[in-house]
Amino acid sequence: MADIEPRRVLGEYIQRVNARDWRGALERLAHDYTEEWPQTGERVRGRENLRRIFEQYPGQITAGWFDTEQAEIVGTEDRYVLTPAMTMLRVDGGGEMYTATYTATYPDGSRWYVVMIARIVDGKLRRAHTYWAPVLPAPEWRREWVERIPTTAPGG
Numbered sequence: 001m002a003d004i005e006p007r008r009v010l011g012e013y014i015q016r017v018n019a020r021d022w023r024g025a026l027e028r029l030a031h032d033y034t035e036e037w038p039q040t041g042e043r044v045r046g047r048e049n050l051r052r053i054f055e056q057y058p059g060q061i062t063a064g065w066f067d068t069e070q071a072e073i074v075g076t077e078d079r080y081v082l083t084p085a086m087t088m089l090r091v092d093g094g095g096e097m098y099t100a101t102y103t104a105t106y107p108d109g110s111r112w113y114v115v116m117i118a119r120i121v122d123g124k125l126r127r128a129h130t131y132w133a134p135v136l137p138a139p140e141w142r143r144e145w146v147e148r149i150p151t152t153a154p155g156g
Helices: 006-018 022-027 047-056 140-145
Strands: 029-037 042-045 080-082 088-094 097-105 111-121 124-134
Touching (some): 006 097, 006 124, 022 029, 022 047, 029 047
Parallel strands (some): 029 124
Antiparallel strands (some): 029 042, 080 088, 088 097, 097 111
């Protein structure tokens, strides 16, 4: 897999997670894979621990949990991947560092923005920092200074 373009590695990983194909997703990760979730102060060491988190998620992560209805497409065609659920995901980057942005709907119905900053080495995801941000209502106090945009996909 070392010959695979890094952008494709990240895209395939996201596609596999979206399809609940844990084995396929983990094949895209280095054996010493580490993922950090700064918002909750957690670090996942090893792909087996990540698999267990996916499998034990309360309410279960369902296939196609990434939003499929409205995804923003910006940039060149080769910077996007299509998931099995027909979600277009933006993947930017160069060298070893890549960023993927997408939205997800959790089992409780809440919608979240997800940003994953990933390091890909020798055709495998080696390390990632993932940020999860819920869709929030805009405060009324700043209404006169902003333009309201839809909160259904990254960037509007």
